[in-house]
Amino acid sequence: MKRLHRLTAILVKLQSKKVVQAAELANKFEVSLRTIYRDMQALTDAGVPIGAEAGTGYYLVDGYSLPPVMFTEKEANALLTASKIIKTNNDQSLINEYQEAIDKVIAVLKSTQKEKLKILEERVFTYNTIVARTSTSLSVIQQAITDFRVLEIQYTKASGEYSKRLIEPLGVYFTNNTWIMIAHCRLRKDYREFRTDRILNLIETQELFSPKHFSLEDYYKKRAEECNFSTFPKEKYY
Structure with missing residues (x-):
């Protein structure tokens, strides 16, 4: 993974969790702890307010928000496929909430990605067993x-x-x-x-x-x- 992609992925990870340990990042990206330390310093130098606690990990300072997350085609495809699986469960509230999330994902995609996703949606099928009762809770x-x-x-x-x-x-x-x-x-x-x-x-x-x-x-x-x-x-x- 190129360093720019890794730095972006680290930012996403920091935004998704309250505290992230350096060892966790090193294992995820298959790099050394020293590399993670350098990456954190690079993000700090770029103006990202990252806090650190010895023995705990790194975190984003409250109030800082990242730009809208962009998805790769493979990530968008995985989310679309998951939505097809979600629709086979028996709880309508989960189906509705997940569809709203997917709509937000599609909204930030490029036009070419949206076109490809539409093709994939028509060509992915999951069998939905009819259930006697459904839930909405x-x-x-x-x-x-x-x-x-x-x-x-x-x-x-x-x-x-x-x-x-x-x-x-x-x-x-x-x-x-x-x-x-x-x-x-x-x-x-x-x-x-x-x-x-x-x-x-x-x-x-x-x-x-x-x-x-x-x-x-x-x-x-x-x-x-x-x-x-x-x-x-x-x-x-x-």
Whole structure:
């Protein structure tokens, strides 16, 4: 990779994360730490306000913004292909949000790139299995996970039983064409899993819950031990 391209990529990386370690950049671009140090100095000399903390890493000073990101044809093609895959999932909110993102990507492309992308769109196909139920709540759930916001849901269990409960959303995963939300249920006072396509109504409350240390890997490792599974545990939604 040429140095100019690497410097641009480093800027994008700095904008995408709060703190970036020099070792992480060196591994990504397959260069030495000394080269990364020189690159950082070059960016600083060019007027980019980069801060550094010993033992932590580099960061962009608050208030600094980069010019609009330009995409290569291969990057745009990858995003378009991903959008085709996204459309096969059963949550309409995710489809809508991703399409808006793709529209923004297309808006910054050159005319020749847009023409090529249109050709590719017509020649990439993904099979969409028809599902009995669809959901529309994934975007709200994802936002609630990062905002630590309590949600109120009206939910139908597999038995057909209806319930209303307050939950603290912690994570989501996709399996068998269905999105599953992991949450701490205040009704049951324990972790529970909820199929998003069984959520009849979802309300964002004004209440915030205290951030919890939660790891999907640890969660499923514990479930595997409880259920004596040697592989990924079966679904445990309600």
